[in-house]
Amino acid sequence: MGDTEIVSVNTEAHQGAVLVSPQGDVDMSRSPVLRQTLHDVQARKPQRMVVDLANVDYMDSSGLATLVEAMRSAKKADTKMVLCGMNDKVRAIFEIARLHHFFTIVDSVDEAVSA
Amino acid sequence: MGDTEIVSVNTEAHQGAVLVSPQGDVDMSRSPVLRQTLHDVQARKPQRMVVDLANVDYMDSSGLATLVEAMRSAKKADTKMVLCGMNDKVRAIFEIARLHHFFTIVDSVDEAVSA
Amino acid sequence: MTPPNAHGRPHIRVELLSNPIYLSGARELVGTVAKRLGFDDLDCSKIALAVDEALCNVIRHGYGRALDRPIWISIWPVEHDGAAEGIRIAIEDEAKQVDPEQMQGRALTDIKPGGLGVHIIREVMDEATYEKREGGVGMRLTLVKKAPRPTEPGVITEAASRAVQSTRPQAR
């Protein structure tokens, strides 16, 4: 259960897009790891950064805050940031926070790579 | 969440076998409902009774006791009783209780109907 | 300002350390209990989210991220004629008391990181009341959510015993 398993990053397989895949719960004890990962990926100024939430069971406002911050940096750096794969419970929290229109949200990684 | 949703019974679709499908957790607060259902099904003396555990996430010793009791009645009444669909966690408790050889356990409903 | 014991003894009371590694356990407990009290899966996860946000706020704002301070979560079924009609949850701490007026979510029109917790709590629950605890130290947040449809009467007080005792000749 080391932090090594919390977020995986794939810089290759997806047509120049960097794929960031957090795992499990993105809560107060774990969102800092996602935050650091997004930060490091963005430092490389990719054209596109896809955050695949398919393996995220749960997210709280610390996770949302992390994504909002990344989205703002992405806009500044002209990186296209896309979210995909979220389940109903995770989608509900985006809606409660009225953030579902702030992000580009699609269903699958395939769509996210081309959205 | 009424008790009505805890166990479903299908007396038809399966070649004369009665299919009993408990849902969710079979624990102290819910195994009595399974017990009653198995009892009612057995009162009709079916040739074969299949207990499909595919939707059971959790079972404790009260669930095991219920199945052991049903197996004993089944043997007396010449009903063939078969368990199927159990996940790894449920299988683990059968093994801890050394009951995995006492029951006929197969993977799928299809196998259970013909086992 | 009704102290929680106006609702009788809690059915469940948890004391946990203010360490974020225990948040997931608290969430699962609360969500699972809500399920047994008649809420559907999505509501259970929203209730768990509200509790998680409240606990995070205690850890961050109340305790300045100290890992070893106590937090209490109390849970009562909201009952009416023996049927479960919802859930009541109190979250208490021993932190410095602040004016309940200060517990304000920000407007969501301005999109920025942070400042979402209180908004989420109020959006998800039917009631969310902050108050100072009796005795000069610590805050209490009381959360109430009504179940979409009541469970059958007796689920809390009788059904369990009915279910457990009835019909079984053995294991009595």
Place this chain on the structure above:
Amino acid sequence: MTPPNAHGRPHIRVELLSNPIYLSGARELVGTVAKRLGFDDLDCSKIALAVDEALCNVIRHGYGRALDRPIWISIWPVEHDGAAEGIRIAIEDEAKQVDPEQMQGRALTDIKPGGLGVHIIREVMDEATYEKREGGVGMRLTLVKKAPRPTEPGVITEAASRAVQSTRPQAR
């Protein structure tokens, strides 16, 4: 016979009513905490099972199925040099005291319903010790299970704060 406070204050302590509808909540809490302390999914569900069996026994044998009596579950990480090496769980009641020798699982060669709980508890946990509580009333069952592999040092005492505050070079 070490009282639980020989291990310091529990990190989590739950008081719940002896009503079977709350068993699922207790299981989820214990399983989820075990997960964060380094156990894999199958071990977490076994630990939750052992606790469930112990709670069922208190409800049935200790309290004669009364729904409104208290049960306490206390949880400590077993630590060594700041790394989590396992979990310690105490389950306490206010029931009549019985001789710990009486807590005997039956032989499993004779297959019949019932009589499996104590066997399951002992099989699943590394340690399972029944004792009379101090003060003449109530029993205590102490359960210990060691984690298959230790988590990295500091997970309990520091990692949470480290993680929350810091900037680690991303998750490798």
